[in-house]
Amino acid sequence: MLCCFQLEAQFLDEHCGQQAISTFYELNNAVVINQRNEIENFTQDWIKNYQEQPFQNREVVTIPVVVHVVWHHAEENIPDLQIESQIDATNADFRKLNANLNALPTEFFDKAVDVEIEFCLATVDPFGNATNGITRTETFYENIATTFAPGNELRIFQDDLGGKDGWPPNKYLNIWVGSTGGFPLGFACMPGTCPALEDGVIVDPLVFGTTCNTKAPFNLGRTTTHEIGHFFNLNHIWGSDSDECEEDDLVEDTPLQDGPHFGCPNYPISSCGSNDMFVNYMDYSDDECLAMFTEGQKLRMLAALNGPRSGLLTSNGCGLINPSPRSLNNNSILIFPNPVRECLHIDVDIDNQTPILITLHNAMGQRLFTSTNTPDDVRSVDVTSLVPGVYFVNFEVGNQSVTKRIVVE
Ligand SMILES: [Zn+2]
Incomplete structure (x- = not known):
């Protein structure tokens, strides 16, 4: 550093x-x-x-x-x-x-x-x-x-x-x-x-x-x-x-x-x-x-x-609002930067405060990381220990599930 x-x-x-x-x-x-x-x-x-x-x-x-x-x-x-x-x-x-x-x-x-x-x-x-x-x-x-x-x-x-x-x-x-x-x-x-x-x-x-x-x-x-x-x-x-x-x-x-x-x-x-x-x-x-x-x-x-x-x-930053249900879906999870080198930033925006299960898999499907947080407590994940490559982050609440693909550099 x-x-x-x-x-x-x-x-x-x-x-x-x-x-x-x-x-x-x-x-x-x-x-x-x-x-x-x-x-x-x-x-x-x-x-x-x-x-x-x-x-x-x-x-x-x-x-x-x-x-x-x-x-x-x-x-x-x-x-x-x-x-x-x-x-x-x-x-x-x-x-x-x-x-x-x-x-x-x-x-x-x-x-x-x-x-x-x-x-x-x-x-x-x-x-x-x-x-x-x-x-x-x-x-x-x-x-x-x-x-x-x-x-x-x-x-x-x-x-x-x-x-x-x-x-x-x-x-x-x-x-x-x-x-x-x-x-x-x-x-x-x-x-x-x-x-x-x-x-x-x-x-x-x-x-x-x-x-x-x-x-x-x-x-x-x-x-x-x-x-x-x-x-x-x-x-x-x-x-x-x-x-x-x-x-x-x-x-x-x-x-x-x-x-x-x-x-x-x-x-x-x-x-x-x-x-x-x-x-x-x-x-x-x-x-x-x-x-x-x-x-x-x-x-x-x-x-x-x-x-x-x-x-x-x-960017739609100055556009019109898309009325979207604030349940767990592809738009309610924000991950950046992607590709990521050091710290993966995760924001989850859903209406209920039910704990959310987060798991990280590699491309072979092996589970490398699991964590359960309330949506407000989901923050940054340090990825410096991961070998560069493609990974998948899965988010689960009840029967709702969303998977995001990330690339670690
Ligand atoms: Zn200057």
Whole structure:
């Protein structure tokens, strides 16, 4: 297991923690590094193909969002209004409807695009039940978003650690709102970087939304816009943290830049032989000075949506409720991630609290594990001791029975 201290040290003095998260998960981890390389190759190919088809029509895509508010101090339990104001602000930013667009210098105004992605608070939860797209969890821990459990996992991601389990990340954009203690303002997982249960966006409540408790100069919701950019595979506009002109963000139409900007710089400001695009959402300037994504960034995000994030395109998260009987059936059991490497997460949603018998079989039909729990007590199963392969998990209540197939990597 990687040690958290390095992550903690890097993380806490950064404006955005994405680079620290990427470094943490990529360090000595060939699987993650390979995944990231594959995703980058896919991205470059997808963009190339897309650019060769100039007349295609595409529809605006709407991404279902669930906001998990995990709070310790009462003021961190931010009101629905503040959450809704964030969704509105991010929609405006992504659709080029932001109020400060006209303040852009002409050089950059001409490069600002409508990304054609929108966000909605989920109306249907993973079980098919109605939801307002917001969960609320009171926690024992201060600064839950930057507090580690003894196993070096961030507590905010898991019920059992004092946080909140995410919803399946291939169907929802999970946004955890929890105190970071000030820095970073937020962080996010690039596709293919984090374990499924941590795959989403984390933002401090003081910079989430545009109303109520938000704190200037980060009170226009652009920390979240920035972190969602990472979630859809955007790098910081200056590349990595190296303060060099050689590092690029892998986007053609953003200028090379030697590092981040803070506050609100006066235009023009230059490095690496061109004017810095400090007004780009992927820089660190104050919210009031951030106003645009470019076409190149849009293409990277669309590539992510058609590749590693494609599950979001078929999500019913903002659709209509399917009235389903809440008895034991295929839809009342949720298992993820699948394939699984470490911890299999199981949620059972049925009306009665009759104990449920869970058994695990291998492909030969041998029973390896049996447990009887009430539905509310069914949680995670550690599969690290299992040989990679196909397994079957059976759930039984009375004469009802459901079997799920899982793959252990
Ligand atoms: Zn960032």
